[in-house]
Amino acid sequence: MNNPAFASALEAIVLNDVQKEAVAWDQGPQLVFAGAGTGKTRVLTAKIAFLIQDKKIYPNHIFAATFTNKAAREMRERVEAFIGIPCEGLWIGTFHSLCARILRKEAARMGYTSSFSIYDRDDQIRQVRKVLKEEELDEKSMPPRQVLHRISGLKSRCITPEEYDQAANNFLERQFSTVYTTYCKQLKKQNAMDFDDLLANTVYLFRSHADVLEAYRTYFHYVLVDEYQDTNIAQFKLVQRLVGNRGNIFVVGDDDQSIYGWRGAHIENILNFERRFPGTRVCKLEQNYRSTQLILDFANALISHNTNRSDKSLWTAAGGKDKCKLICYRDDRNEADGVARHIQELNKAGMSYGTMCVLFRTNAQSRVFEDVFRRAGIAYVLVGSVSFYERKEIKDCLAFLRLLVNPQDDICFERIMNVPARGLGDKAKEQLMLLALARKCSLLQALLAHDADAFTGRARKGFAQLRELFASALEFYRDAVAPDAMLEYVLKESGYLDMYESEGSEEAESRIENVNELLNTLAIWHEENSGKGLADFLEEISLVTDVDKWNRQDESVNLMTMHCAKGLEFETVFLVGLEDGLLPSQQNIDDPAKLEEERRLLYVGATRAMKKLFCSYVEQRFRFGSIMPMLPSRFLDDIPKSVYEFEQIDLYTTVAAFGQQPQAKTIPQKSRTVPGAGAAPKYEDYSQDDVHYRMGQYVVHKTYGQGRIVNLSGFGADLRLTVLFQDGSRKKLIARLAKLELA
DNA sequence: CTCCCGCTATTTTTT
DNA sequence: ATAGCGGGAG
Numbered sequence: 001m002n003n004p005a006f007a008s009a010l011e012a013i014v015l016n017d018v019q020k021e022a023v024a025w026d027q028g029p030q031l032v033f034a035g036a037g038t039g040k041t042r043v044l045t046a047k048i049a050f051l052i053q054d055k056k057i058y059p060n061h062i063f064a065a066t067f068t069n070k071a072a073r074e075m076r077e078r079v080e081a082f083i084g085i086p087c088e089g090l091w092i093g094t095f096h097s098l099c100a101r102i103l104r105k106e107a108a109r110m111g112y113t114s115s116f117s118i119y120d121r122d123d124q125i126r127q128v129r130k131v132l133k134e135e136e137l138d139e140k141s142m143p144p145r146q147v148l149h150r151i152s153g154l155k156s157r158c159i160t161p162e163e164y165d166q167a168a169n170n171f172l173e174r175q176f177s178t179v180y181t182t183y184c185k186q187l188k189k190q191n192a193m194d195f196d197d198l199l200a201n202t203v204y205l206f207r208s209h210a211d212v213l214e215a216y217r218t219y220f221h222y223v224l225v226d227e228y229q230d231t232n233i234a235q236f237k238l239v240q241r242l243v244g245n246r247g248n249i250f251v252v253g254d255d256d257q258s259i260y261g262w263r264g265a266h267i268e269n270i271l272n273f274e275r276r277f278p279g280t281r282v283c284k285l286e287q288n289y290r291s292t293q294l295i296l297d298f299a300n301a302l303i304s305h306n307t308n309r310s311d312k313s314l315w316t317a318a319g320g321k322d323k324c325k326l327i328c329y330r331d332d333r334n335e336a337d338g339v340a341r342h343i344q345e346l347n348k349a350g351m352s353y354g355t356m357c358v359l360f361r362t363n364a365q366s367r368v369f370e371d372v373f374r375r376a377g378i379a380y381v382l383v384g385s386v387s388f389y390e391r392k393e394i395k396d397c398l399a400f401l402r403l404l405v406n407p408q409d410d411i412c413f414e415r416i417m418n419v420p421a422r423g424l425g426d427k428a429k430e431q432l433m434l435l436a437l438a439r440k441c442s443l444l445q446a447l448l449a450h451d452a453d454a455f456t457g458r459a460r461k462g463f464a465q466l467r468e469l470f471a472s473a474l475e476f477y478r479d480a481v482a483p484d485a486m487l488e489y490v491l492k493e494s495g496y497l498d499m500y501e502s503e504g505s506e507e508a509e510s511r512i513e514n515v516n517e518l519l520n521t522l523a524i525w526h527e528e529n530s531g532k533g534l535a536d537f538l539e540e541i542s543l544v545t546d547v548d549k550w551n552r553q554d555e556s557v558n559l560m561t562m563h564c565a566k567g568l569e570f571e572t573v574f575l576v577g578l579e580d581g582l583l584p585s586q587q588n589i590d591d592p593a594k595l596e597e598e599r600r601l602l603y604v605g606a607t608r609a610m611k612k613l614f615c616s617y618v619e620q621r622f623r624f625g626s627i628m629p630m631l632p633s634r635f636l637d638d639i640p641k642s643v644y645e646f647e648q649i650d651l652y653t654t655v656a657a658f659g660q661q662p663q664a665k666t667i668p669q670k671s672r673t674v675p676g677a678g679a680a681p682k683y684e685d686y687s688q689d690d691v692h693y694r695m696g697q698y699v700v701h702k703t704y705g706q707g708r709i710v711n712l713s714g715f716g717a718d719l720r721l722t723v724l725f726q727d728g729s730r731k732k733l734i735a736r737l738a739k740l741e742l743a
Numbered sequence: 744c745t746c747c748c749g750c751t752a753t754t755t756t757t758t
Numbered sequence: 759a760t761a762g763c764g765g766g767a768g
Contacts, residue, residue, distance in 0.1 A: 068758085096758050121757085195758050263757065364754050384757090425744050458744070545758070563756045585755050601756080624753075625759050 019043050022283040023050050028247035029277035031228075031270070033254060035314045036299070036607035037290025037569065040252050041071075044226055045078040047250055048090070051222050053083055060089030063220040063242060065235075067227040069094055070548040071567060075226075091220070095235050096195060097543045099202040102216070103193070109209055110201055115535050117192040117406045118542045122395065124148055124194050126411050131182045137175070151180055155196035156232040156264030158203050161185075190442065191408040196264075199234040206241045217244055227567075228253030228273070232264040240276070249277060255309050259563060259601045261594070271310065286312055290569050292320020295613050298643050299606045305638045306596045314607075324606075324613040324644040326636065332365075332577075332621045336372040338649055339574050342614060343378055343557055346572060353379060357558040357570035359605045361583040365576065366559050373557065381553060383560040384546045393500075393511040394518055398538065400490055403470075404477040405535045408442040417443075420499035422466065428459035444470060469493055483534045484523040491515065562605040573609035575602070578617040579630040602635050615644070 015023065019039055022032050023046045034040035048064060051057045066072040072093045080087050091098060100118065107114040119127065128144040128151075154164055161181040168177045187194065193201060206213040223243050225231065228251035231239075243249045251273065258267045274280040288296060296314045303309070329335040343356055358369055366382055373380045388394060396419055399412040406412075418424040429443075435454060436446035448471065452464045469490065476486045491497050497515065500508040525537055547564055558570065562583075577583060583602060588594035606613060617632045700706050 094758065198758085259756075260758090262755075362754050362756075421745070423744065427744080543758070547757095561756065582755090587755070598755095622759090 015039070015042065015046065016287060018283055018285055018287070019046075022285070023047050025281050025283075026055065027279075027281065029243075029273075029280040030250045030283070031273045031277075031280050032250070032252045032283045032285065033310060033312060034252050034285045035254055035288060035312060036257060036604070037288040038285035038314070039287075039289055040226075040254075040285065041075070041078070043285070044224065044252055045075060045082060047224065048075070048079045049082040052079075052087070057221045058089065059087040060091065061219060061221040062090055062092075062224070063098065063222070064090065064092040064224040065095045065098060065226065065239075066092065067094065067230060067567065068548055069097065069544055070550070071226065072097075073548075094543065095231075095238070096198050099198040099238070100539060100543065102202055103198065103205070106205055106209075106212060109212060110205055111188065112191055112193070113406075115191070115405050117190065117402055117409045117412070118198070118539065119187065119192050119194040119411065120390075120542060121148075122390070123192075123411050126415070127183060127186060128179070130411075131179055131186065135178055135182065137179065142176075142179070147176070147179060150176065151183060152194075152196050153264060154180065155194075155200045156234050158200050158234050158237055160204075186410075189408070190410050191406050192411070196234070199232070199238065203234055203237045203241070206238070213241060217242055222248045222250070224249070225251040226253075227257075229255050229258035229267060229270045230260045230265040231269050233266050233269075234264075236266065236269050236276075243277075247277065247279060256303050256306070256312075256600055257566065257604050257607075259566065259597060259604055261597050267308070271308075284312055286314055288314045288316045289318075290610050291316060291607060292318055292322070292611060294320045294323055294643075295606065295609050295611075298324045298613065298639060299603055301639045301643055302599065302606065302635060303603045305635075306599055308593070308596060320611065322612045324615065325647060326644045327614065327616040327647045327649055328632070329616055329618045329649050330620070331618050331627070332368050333372070334649065335576055335616050335618050336368040338616065339369065339576065339614070340372050340376045340378060342574070344376065346612075351571065352554045353557045354552055354554040355571040356574070357560070357565065357568075357572070357608065358574045358576060359560060359562045359565050359608065360576050361562060361585065361601070362577075363561060365582075369559055369576075379556040381550070381556045381558050383550045383558060384564045388514070388517075389541055391511075391514055393515050396496070397487060397491070397515060397518055398541075400473075401483065401487060401534055402538055403444060404473060404486075405538060407444045407474075410436075410443045413443045417466065418462075420495050422462040423458040424462040424466070427457075428455070428462065431455055431459060432463070448474075477534070480533070482523070482526050483537065484519050484526060486534075487522060488519055562601050565608050566604055569608055569610055571610045572612040573605065573614070575605045575613070575615045577621070578602070578615055578633040578636060579621070580633055581630065582621075583633050584635070599635055599638075602633070 016039075019042065022030065022043050032040075032043065034043065044064075048062060051062060052059055064072075064075070066075060076087060076090060076092050079090070091101075093101075103110065103112070103116075104114045107116060117123075125144050125148060128147050129139070132139055132142060132144065132147070161177065161184050164180055165174075165177045168174045187197070206216070220242055223239055225235075225239060230253070239249065251270070253270045255267055255270050258265060258270070261267065274282065291299075291314075293316050296316055300313055304313075327338060329338055339358060343353070346356065347353060360366065360369075363384065370380065370382065389398070396416055399415045403409055403412045403416075414429065417429065431454075432443050432446055435450060436443050439446055439449060441449070447463060447467050451467075452460050455463050472493075473486060473490055476489065497512060500512050500515075522537065529536065547560075550558075562575075580589070584595055584598035588598050606615075615636075617636070618630055620627050621630050622628075
């Protein structure tokens with residue numbers, strides 16, 4: 001180490017000897033096994049800072065892949081705080097967003113334009129359906145989801161349709177090969193990539209363009225990868241190409257926390273790292289700074305039953321007094337009641353709701369907890385689940401915007417062609433398809449190129465309307481009209497909002513609200529990103545997940561899946577639904593490798609806990625519309641009884657104890673819950689960055705002027721305010737973004 | 744072509 | 759239980 005300033009800064013963040021060694025080593029490839037809570041982020045931050053300050057590498061020459069955008073953002077902030085200068089140039093993000101960035105730049109080389117669409121699952125399913133129809137294959141014998149899963153598997157291993165076709169040697173494989181080939185061809189024709197393409201195409205780009213690879217390889221002086229155990233083969237190939245034989249690579253991971261095998265993650269990447277990168281220096285971080293020894297005993301006992309792992313064992317210097325609890329409840333409703341009771345007890349003892357978290361295997365399990373918490377007046381945040389951007393009405397709006405950016409996108413076109421209904425059904429679509437085929441262009445382009453005479457029957461009028469709509473919208477787009485104004489115009493002209501307004505149902509009402517929220521978000525985004533365009537907005541939202549937006553809140557209990565919880569920590573954790581068939585999941589119960597992944601998932605859940613860990617299972621559970629008997633998870637057999645306290649909760653005592661709690665007056669709503677917005681507020685005001693909003697509060701907005709808060713919904717990052725402004729207008733604002741001042 | 748009824752699968756996890 | 763889909767009627 002030759003920079004004294006850095007050396008003292010390094011002292012300041014307090015690293016143990018192993019961590020220090022990991023940071024300061026500079027002789028080639030490095031693999032750091034970082035168990036749960038062993039200060040992985042700290043090491044990674046210090047490493048990047050070390051490269052910049054001590055090794056004098058410019059931030060823009062560093063390529064750092066993290067698992068979520070949130071992690072990337074935090075890492076960037078920490079590095080900046082550490083070295084004291086901004087690092088905008090640092091290439092840090094998820095593999096997907098980093099690849100998208102490269103591909104937008106090099107799109108022409110790959111036969112795309114830089115405004116290519118990114119297809120999400122929903123778009124992919126639609127595309128697969130379309131292919132199956134074209135190839136006259138039955139959806140029953142080839143379920144789109146399964147087809148997609150196989151396609152994704154191939155792409156994540158960088159197996160091209162040509163390569164697959166050559167290896168296909170029976171009827172079924174040949175049949176599938178046609179589907180795969182057509183699917184890829186169509187995506188390309190539509191100037192679209194799916195999530196897997198972002199990775200695979202970057203690999204292909206480097207594979208087929210030596211000059212491009214050379215340029216990037218020279219550009220990036222160092223490659224770092226976080227959560228390396230969850231990388232897939234495409235990501236490995238990408239890293240391998242970028243690094244070449246220079247050995248300038250640093251990866252951090254924990255094979256015990258590999259939980260994404262089902263989406264192509266290749267645990268061998270980390271287990272075979274040393275073989276792939278000769279001369280690797282391996283460090284093992286085993287000192288845990290998060291949990292009590294009692295929690296680690298539980299976790300270690302569990303994970304030691306896995307065979308496919310590198311040997312290690314977490315320990316901590318911290319003591320602890322609370323033994324882990326295992327509780328058996330009668331049914332799922334009881335379980336939620338019991339958890340709620342524990343939460344309220346802890347809360348009374350001075351622990352804020354935000355320090356607690358309920359973790360489950362499947363999203364569907366959140367329902368009961370939401371119900372019970374709402375009634376008990378416990379504020380909660382549901383992370384994940386159906387995200388805002390996956391809602392039907394939002395996808396419709398976005399489809400329209402995406403079409404303006406990429407008019408080749410037939411999937412988007414078909415989605416909104418007849419929404420609201422304008423008499424354009426399958427027949428009409430066929431007419432248009434023929435025209436598109438003849439001109440070798442997309443559906444939208446075909447529509448724009450023909451006047452009404454080209455169509456017959458009812459389609460005539462419908463297409464004329466649609467054409468008008470797009471012609472003016474495209475003009476707006478070319479003139480760079482503000483995106484929110486543009487969308488607003490479209491929604492009005494197309495009658496999209498009228499469609500829901502005339503419906504009058506509660507559901508339609510909430511859809512309109514959501515659309516308004518999108519308009520708001522769009523307006524705010526536009527205001528904050530004046531240099532950027534619609535295409536940037538679309539990319540941002542397509543690669544952002546719910547966890548990325550999650551912010552720790554003091555006043556709400558967190559609800560999420562165990563997958564979502566990776567990388568997070570909470571003082572108290574409730575692991576619920578530990579039953580055979582749920583965890584481990586029924587579909588993974590017979591495959592030893594998959595079973596190990598399920599065990600790791602439970603391990604990840606348990607190691608989120610800092611002080612208290614409550615585990616529970618039930619005797620019967622409401623599933624698939626009926627009550628099913630359940631047995632405790634087989635994983636619980638792995639754990640010696642001495643490690644936890646067992647308790648059997650009798651139905652009647654639970655109900656009695658819980659019945660004494662004051663019931664909230666609110667009528668339980670059966671309508672869908674907006675993430676984080678459905679909880680009945682327990683307190684009147686919400687704190688957010690030290691700003692307290694409450695009903696009736698007078699506020700000042702930068703553009704709308706003075707107004708009064710007339711409604712509050714959601715929590716934390718999702719806190720929404722309805723403000724009645726002086727000019728009489730009523731706006732729904734996202735508190736986090738609106739930057740209101742208190743009047 | 745659209746609407747409505749009844750059938751079906753869905754619940755694994757996500758960039 | 760429920761959303762989403764296919765099939766049949768209007």
